[in-house]
Amino acid sequence: MLFHLSIAAHDPKHVAEVIAEMWRGEAFYFPPVTPGSWIAFAGDDRGTAIEVYPIDTVLREEEGDADSFGERTGESRYTATHAALATPLSREEIMGIARREGWPAKYRKRGGAFGVIELWIEGRQMMEMLTAEMQSEYLAAMTTDNxxxxxxxxEPA
Incomplete structure (x- = not known):
């Protein structure tokens, strides 16, 4: 089960606010890892969240008995990191937010099994947004038995 994940963005505050909007959640400043970071909370009973760091942040291991830290290194355009996120909003509402933000978005059917809205945050970070109907398809398709x-x-692995 996923509790939180982190991504990087050019405008962490704005990205966190938009993700929170799609969850009907809330966004807050999040300085523990690196200054300029924000966090979007879904507002659910699991504390589901996405931490949004400045674009050029990488996580580094700290020696000894200390937490890891965020280090600013330089920009990278794309990343393999993505997530499938449940949303209470409709397909039309998500597409409207994407249009407003100028972020590419389109409906896709993954493997013919479940639909997603492929949303490209800031035109560079993919998130798969799943409406209630898409969530049902996903849960029916993505089982270990299947x-x-x-x-x-x-089928190819």
């Missing part, structure tokens, strides 16, 4: 059956049938 994955085993697909692999046994010879």
């Amino acid at each position: 994955w085993r059956a697909m692999l046994k049938a010879g």
